[in-house]
Amino acid sequence: MHKRAIQALVLTGSLLACSAAPESAGNAQTTVPANKPVSTRVPENSPLEPNIVNVPATAGRANLPPTAPPYATVELGRFNSPFAIAVLPGGEGILVTEKAGVLKLRRPDGTVSTVAGVPQVARGGQGGLLDIAAAPGFAADRSIYLSYAESGPDGSALALARATLDLNSIKCIRAPCPTGDARLTNVAVIWRSGVNGPGGQFGGNILFSPDGRYLFLSSGERQRFTPAQDPQQALGKLFRLTLDGKAAPGNPMFAKGGVEAMTWSSGHRNSYGMAFAPDGRLWSEEMGPRGGDELNLILPGKNYGWPIVSNGDNYSGQPIPDHPSRPDLEAPKLWWNPAISPTGMILYSGAKFPELKGSLLITSMSDAGLTRVVLDRDKPRAVAFWDFGARLRDIAQGTAGEIYLIEDGPNARLLQLEPKR
Ligand SMILES: [Ca+2]
């Protein structure tokens, strides 16, 4: 996009910022970081690009009628508004983040401990403690990564921290283990989006490259629309970082420095799920506006169109041109209208459910369930939507091919899938 067009988008966005905000972040006075005026409220509608004639999207709609899951579920525990789960590779248990800023470990013996030492999070709305992942070298260095909303003088922003997980600070002989017997040490914030301000949609999804050398991080556009098209703002992008949180060599704009050096792809709204396919392709789903959820094949340097085009529309009803209106912008391979509100996603690679091997599994909230997507190189097909009767927040695969699901909201269940007898 030309610089003038970006300026126009930013201007339109700040004018629209005076209208009603769908979510109040309760922030006080904002300042002007890096010459980018940030409103205290998020705009209601995406800016309308001039001279776009809407070409309706036809192919790729992935909505399916719900069916009963062909699996049984076993409850493993209950959690309070969890956001994400991560399986520890050594069979030590499952880490569960709760949005209020609490990290829990569910051990194989069924005990649940609170992990001490979690950084202070900005809780409220869609913010709080977000994603968690064991580092590729966890077995040797016990490192984990966590993303969260962090408070700043001008509002909240996404942060990424690395820490050491210490499960032996107090020896637990027999269940129930006392809380506090697990802790994070050496906590270091290694990346910040900056651009503090209002809005939800933090993203924060963490994924490692198959070779374990790089960290992919999603950063949502915070319901501010235009930052997704602004190369200088670390919002509405997927980033490819080193394990130390720096711009990764080989990124498409690495030589430019700053936000651009870290950027792998742009024009995203809010991704809560990324996964690598066995052929090395990177897939990402994202929460769109009303009726605009997407599954994208992520290619370096590409622009995925938000907020210029979407196969959904603004929550107010104001239309947004569909993706085919701007064929220069990458269109989703699959999309959902009505929205399903996709949350977690894995590429299932285990042996326990051989029929699912190689499939993407996507949890969702507003159409609550689990979607199975079969990948045929760059032509994915949604083949099943299983209704689990609850909003699902995340999914993870265990070390022996188990599939874990976690529900949304207070008193949410952590579930393990089992073949139906
Ligand atoms: Ca898009």
Ligand SMILES: [Ca+2]
């Ligand atoms: Ca549209």
